Every structure is written in C-alpha cells, then in structure tokens.
Amino acid sequence: MTYCLAIRVDEGLVFASDSRTNAGADHISTHSKMHRFGGDGERTLTLLSSGNLATSQGVVTRIRRDIRSSARINLTNVEDLQAAAEYVGGISTEEQEKHRGVRPGANTEEFVPEASFILGGQIHGGRPGIEQIYPEGNFVRASISTPYLQIGEVKYGKPILDRIITRRTTLDAALKCALVSMDSTMRSNATVGPPVEYHVYRTDTFSPGTHHLLEEDDEYLLGLRRMWAENIRTAFENLPSAPVAVEDDTTVQIPRRRP
Amino acid sequence: MTYCLAIRVDEGLVFASDSRTNAGADHISTHSKMHRFGGDGERTLTLLSSGNLATSQGVVTRIRRDIRSSARINLTNVEDLQAAAEYVGGISTEEQEKHRGVRPGANTEEFVPEASFILGGQIHGGRPGIEQIYPEGNFVRASISTPYLQIGEVKYGKPILDRIITRRTTLDAALKCALVSMDSTMRSNATVGPPVEYHVYRTDTFSPGTHHLLEEDDEYLLGLRRMWAENIRTAFENLPSAPVAVEDDTTVQIPRRRP
Numbered sequence: 001m002t003y004c005l006a007i008r009v010d011e012g013l014v015f016a017s018d019s020r021t022n023a024g025a026d027h028i029s030t031h032s033k034m035h036r037f038g039g040d041g042e043r044t045l046t047l048l049s050s051g052n053l054a055t056s057q058g059v060v061t062r063i064r065r066d067i068r069s070s071a072r073i074n075l076t077n078v079e080d081l082q083a084a085a086e087y088v089g090g091i092s093t094e095e096q097e098k099h100r101g102v103r104p105g106a107n108t109e110e111f112v113p114e115a116s117f118i119l120g121g122q123i124h125g126g127r128p129g130i131e132q133i134y135p136e137g138n139f140v141r142a143s144i145s146t147p148y149l150q151i152g153e154v155k156y157g158k159p160i161l162d163r164i165i166t167r168r169t170t171l172d173a174a175l176k177c178a179l180v181s182m183d184s185t186m187r188s189n190a191t192v193g194p195p196v197e198y199h200v201y202r203t204d205t206f207s208p209g210t211h212h213l214l215e216e217d218d219e220y221l222l223g224l225r226r227m228w229a230e231n232i233r234t235a236f237e238n239l240p241s242a243p244v245a246v247e248d249d250t251t252v253q254i255p256r257r258r259p
Numbered sequence: 260m261t262y263c264l265a266i267r268v269d270e271g272l273v274f275a276s277d278s279r280t281n282a283g284a285d286h287i288s289t290h291s292k293m294h295r296f297g298g299d300g301e302r303t304l305t306l307l308s309s310g311n312l313a314t315s316q317g318v319v320t321r322i323r324r325d326i327r328s329s330a331r332i333n334l335t336n337v338e339d340l341q342a343a344a345e346y347v348g349g350i351s352t353e354e355q356e357k358h359r360g361v362r363p364g365a366n367t368e369e370f371v372p373e374a375s376f377i378l379g380g381q382i383h384g385g386r387p388g389i390e391q392i393y394p395e396g397n398f399v400r401a402s403i404s405t406p407y408l409q410i411g412e413v414k415y416g417k418p419i420l421d422r423i424i425t426r427r428t429t430l431d432a433a434l435k436c437a438l439v440s441m442d443s444t445m446r447s448n449a450t451v452g453p454p455v456e457y458h459v460y461r462t463d464t465f466s467p468g469t470h471h472l473l474e475e476d477d478e479y480l481l482g483l484r485r486m487w488a489e490n491i492r493t494a495f496e497n498l499p500s501a502p503v504a505v506e507d508d509t510t511v512q513i514p515r516r517r518p
Contacts, residue, residue: 155414231494
C-alpha cells in the first residue's frame with residue numbers, strides 16, 4: 001500500500017509520501033514515491049505515485065526520457081498544470097495498456113497495472129496547484145473547500161486534514177498536519193511505512209523548495225508521534241462523559257432465572 | 260453504509276451503532292442496527308448488523324421467531340457466546356442463500372446479499388465477550404490486545420480506539436471513546452449518520468444494561484462533537500513545527516529561465 005498527499009494553501013504547497021511498497025505481505029521493500037522536476041526559476045513540478053510499481057516507475061522513466069530527448073510535449077515545456085496532468089495521464093494509460101494481455105491465458109483479472117498520481121507545482125504565468133490523476137488518465141484539482149488530495153490508503157489520515165486545513169493555513173501548519181496525517185496512517189496500516197518524504201514549495205518562488213527525508217528513527221518524527229499520542233489522550237480525557245454510563249450504576253440487578 | 264462497534268473492557272461491554280441505511284445515494288433511510296435479547300438475569304445478548312438490510316432484517320426476524328417458537332436452538336437457550344455466534348452465522352448464510360439465483364438471468368454479480376454482525380453479551384457461567392460474524396458464517400472474538408470489534412465503515416473511527424482502549428479502560432471512558440469514534444466516522448462518511456444508539460452492559464449483572472438513542476440534535480452529542488474538534492485543534496497546535504519548513508524562508512530564488 002501507499003499513502004501520498006498534497007496540500008495547497010495560499011502560502012504554497014506541501015507534498016508528503018511514505019516509501020513502503022509491497023507485492024504481498026511477504027514482499028515488502030522501500031521505494032521513493034516522490035519525483036521532482038524543474039525548480040529552475042520558471043517551473044517546479046512534483047509527482048506522487050501510488051498503485052502498480054511497474055506502471056509508476058514506467059511513467060517516471062518515460063517523463064525523464066521525454067525531458068532528455070526534448071520531446072515535443074514534456075514536463076519542461078507544457079504550458080500549464082492542466083497540460084502537465086493531461087500529459088502524465090496519457091503516459092499512465094499507455095504504460096498500463098502495454099502490460100495488459102501480454103501473456104495470453106494469464107489471469108488478466110488478477111493483474112492490476114493501475115496507478116494513480118498527484119501532480120502539483122507552479123508554472124510561470126499560473127498559480128500553484130495540485131491535480132489528482134486517475135488510472136483512466138483523467139484528473140481533478142483540489143478546490144478551495146477541499147484544499148488537499150490523497151492517493152493510496154486515504155481514510156486513516158483524512159480526519160485531521162478535514163479538521164485543520166483551509167486555504168489560509170500557514171505552510172508551517174500544513175506541513176505539520178501532513179506529517180500527523182502520515183503518522184496516523186502508518187500507525188493503522190502496516191503496509192504504509194517510513195522513510196517519510198516531504199516537499200514544501202512557497203508560492204511564486206519557482207524554486208526547488210525544501211525536500212526532506214525522515215528515516216524511521218528521525219528525532220522529529222518520533223517526537224511528533226509521541227507528543228501527538230499524548231495530546232490526543234489529553235484531548236480525549238478533557239471531554240465530558242456521557243451522562244448515561246453513570247446511570248448504569250443504578251441498574252437494578254434482575255434476579256437470575258436459573259440460579 | 261454503516262458503522263457499528265463493540266468494546267470489551269474488564270468492567271463490561273459497550274455497543275454503538277449508527278442508523279443510516281442507503282441503497283444508492285438517493286435512497287437513504289433510518290433503521291436501527293442494534294437488537295437486544297435476554298437481559299433476564301441469566302443472559303444478555305446484543306446484535307449489531309451491517310451489510311444487506313434485507314439479509315440482516317431476515318436474520319433478526321428468524322432469531323425472534325426461533326425464540327417465540329422455543330426452537331431447539333435459539334438465543335435464549337444456547338450454552339455460551341460461541342454457540343450463539345455459530346447459530347447466528349448459520350442463519351445468516353441461510354438467509355443469503357435464499358435470495359441468490361432466485362431470478363434467473365438477473366445480474367447475480369451485482370446482487371450482494373452479504374451481511375456482517377457483531378454479537379456480544381454474557382451468558383451465565385461464562386465471561387462477557389464480543390464476536391464478529393462474517394458473511395461466510397464464521398466468527399472471531401475480540402482479544403486482550405484488540406479489545407474491540409468494528410463492522411461497516413471501520414477506518415475513520417479506528418485510530419482513536421487504538422489510542423485509548425485497553426482492557427482496563429473504564430466503562431465510562433469506553434463509551435465516550437465509542438461515541439468519539441462514531442463522531443469521526445459520521446464526519447467523514449455521509450452515509451453513516453444519526454441517530455446513534457448505544458448500549459452499555461456491566462460485567463456480571465446479566466441485566467438489560469443501559470440503552471440510549473441520541474438524535475441528531477442531542478445536546479451531549481453536539482457538545483462532544485464541538486469540544487472534540489476544539490481539543491483536537493489544541494492538541495495539534497501544541498505540536499512542534501517541522502524545523503525544515505522554516506528553512507524554506509531562506510531558499511534563494513533562482514532567476515527565471517524565460518522571463
């Protein structure tokens with residue numbers, strides 16, 4: 001499994017991804033799911049991937065090859081984020097098709113080459129944005145009311161994003177929230193795991209931004225996990241009890257039918 | 260969708276369920292998913308249901324009919340919780356089979372009569388327990404290390420259970436935690452909704468316990484939701500920032516390639 005997320009606030013963009021991949025519970029390894037392009041003062045693009053590893057690696061290889069060969073359409077010359085997402089969506093469906101039906105007689109229903117992506121960044125002339133690219137190649141962008149996107153194991157880490165993130169959240173808080181969301185997911189799903197990568201981009205800098213990789217024993221990550229657990233416990237303890245549990249103490253014990 | 264959960268602590272059992280059912284997003288209604296049996300001083304059993312509503316209603320009808328007709332095996336005479344779970348599992352698979360293949364030519368793949376259950380309580384001579392019954396009729400019990408069970412939309416409400424519940428949690432705290440778990444789920448999945456029902460049973464009382472139904476505008480539920488949101492926000496704000504987001508301020512802006 002995988003957990004990747006991207007947050008878009010007025011101050012900029014935050015991307016975060018785990019690094020665990022598995023083909024069955026007995027085949028777990030570590031692969032980066034974050035790929036950065038540009039950061040040259042004119043554009044910066046970050047791609048997060050989830051799903052079939054062969055497909056997502058194929059897509060990244062193809063993106064890099066197209067850049068090197070200065071293909072007519074590539075990530076260094078597309079006009080805007082939507083064009084970039086359309087380009088990646090197209091490559092993704094092509095990569096998936098390549099491996100379908102290659103082995104006649106193989107159980108094609110079990111073979112799932114699907115991959116999902118989040119592509120975000122800023123291209124000169126446009127505003128920063130994040131787009132989610134589905135296996136079918138179509139894509140949606142984050143909105144003002146839902147200023148984040150997730151792919152992979154999305155449910156465990158969603159509540160904290162819903163509670164904290166608005167477009168006016170600071171970059172600082174958005175990064176902290178992304179890491180808490182990642183921590184909750186890693187705690188509940190063993191196939192999502194460190195190292196955790198994150199990338200922070202500040203609006204209109206067109207710079208590479210800040211990229212960091214937090215290993216399993218990273219002091220900040222461990223501290224965050226411990227403090228979050230403590231703070232959640234305090235938050236819980238400070239809630240009022242349901243009045244009814246107490247009434248239960250007064251429940252008259254009914255005499256046993258068969259003593 | 261549905262969210263039901265049961266918690267087993269030393270002091271007793273807590274059951275909670277939402278009441279929203281839907282057959283498509285345009286067909287939403289309200290049905291209780293909690294059914295209580297016994298509470299006669301000798302045994303008390305509570306059944307939570309999730310999945311196909313026709314199947315789960317069929318199962319409950321059959322359980323009640325078997326009790327009324329004093330069938331050889333019914334919930335008022337089974338020896339222990341495992342026998343009770345086996346009985347319910349058997350009925351459930353029978354109910355599911357009844358409606359499979361009834362309409363030849365109908366798309367049987369789309370018709371999913373599956374239902375899952377949690378059955379818990381205490382029968383004289385045994386300890387209190389909770390069992391999860393799968394659509395196949397087999398079942399597992401909660402353990403000391405995982406003293407809760409969930410059916411339906413389980414992911415959003417799981418992290419808080421993992422953080423709070425141990426066997427030594429008080430009944431009071433377990434109930435509060437069940438309601439917070441329910442609130443998180445209702446907040447994130449629109450097809451899980453009020454009224455929220457809960458049932459609290461204190462170990463060795465063999466009483467009906469306390470049963471309550473919280474409507475959407477219930478003051479305690481609204482207060483819990485508001486305070487939990489506030490407390491989570493405080494818990495989040497008290498976390499240390501990732502040191503790296505600040506470094507980003509010093510990122511040198513790279514001159515634009517194409518100005």
